Amino acid sequence: MMMHDNGKSVINPYLPRIHKVKRIKRETHDTFTIEISADGFKFMPGQFNMLYAFVGEVPISISSDPADGNVIMHTVRRVGHTTSALCSLKAGDSIGVRGPFGNPWPVREQEGNDIVVVAGGLGLAPLRPLIYHLLSNRGRYGRIYLLYGAKTPRDILYRNELARWRARFDVDVYVTVDKADERWHGNVGVVTSLIPRVHVDPLHSSAFVCGPEVMMRFTTRELINLGLNAERIFISMERNMKCALGICGHCQFGPEFICKDGPVLSYSRIARLLSIREV
Ligand SMILES: Cc1cc2nc3c(=O)[nH]c(=O)nc-3n(C[C@H](O)[C@H](O)[C@H](O)COP(=O)(O)OP(=O)(O)OC[C@H]3O[C@@H](n4cnc5c(N)ncnc54)[C@H](O)[C@@H]3O)c2cc1C
Ligand code: FES
Structure with a gap:
């Protein structure tokens, strides 16, 4: 209309x-x-x-x-x-x-770099299109890591795809759960416990992170400790939304409107805001 x-x-x-x-x-x-x-x-x-x-x-x-x-x-x-x-x-x-709506993951701009994708819970959903893109253009990137954390084994998303990605030799996939059940034989612990498995050249690496805010706060801290540049760590933020057009102000996060300036933002841009619990 x-x-x-x-x-x-x-x-x-x-x-x-x-x-x-x-x-x-x-x-x-x-x-x-x-x-x-x-x-x-x-x-x-x-x-x-x-x-x-x-x-x-x-x-x-x-x-x-x-x-x-x-x-x-x-x-x-x-x-x-x-x-x-x-x-x-x-x-x-x-x-x-x-x-x-919103800014995409700036994935093409990271060509040539090693890539670290870190997902917590439902955060794997907005990262899945990025993973498809990376794998379809595999030759344009260095090493690729996918670290995924779910609350329990029954909360793991996209099981078949995770198995397919895991079977590839050109991507390192690690999955962990906060709380195991009797049938789980994999990693137990929060997703940041997987970061020591990442071996990348930090000066030529980029990271894409999505999950609950507390998870993103700790993950970005670990990635900085690994030597990654805050300008090449990208996170996706969630705020309540109404218009999604940058007009109503519902999604404001400090000076940013998440619907228009985000949801994907570089860590360097919002590090200070992310360190404050409730903005
Ligand atoms: C950019 C963006 C992308 C998103 N992508 C997804 C996505 O891919 N998949 C998805 O399922 N959701 C996603 N969300 C979150 C989703 O928009 C909310 O879960 C939804 O608005 C809740 O609406 P509701 O009417 O069902 O719940 P409401 O009736 O509004 O809320 C019911 C209860 O759920 C709680 N609640 C509301 N939002 C959330 C939330 N995000 N997480 C946990 N509890 C919540 C409320 O506090 C309340 O207690 C996204 C949000 C944003 C801003
Ligand atoms: S949702 Fe209205 S300004 Fe973002």
């Missing part, structure tokens, strides 16, 4: 575009991946959409392969009203989408 501005027709940025749900995949006990028809939609790794499930609208990262022209995926954890409605959608249902 259109609105008129000085006689010109412009697309109303508040109006969602309707897409069809193709498939809902259960990832864990509370998290689902919603696959929708792409219908020409293009995005870059790290961007998010505002998803409208006819009860409310919420920001959700795009979790699919940016090179896949057929489907767009969003991985949603059921925490409240709108995310519950999204997780209850069925194949064939309609869903409203506004986007893509």
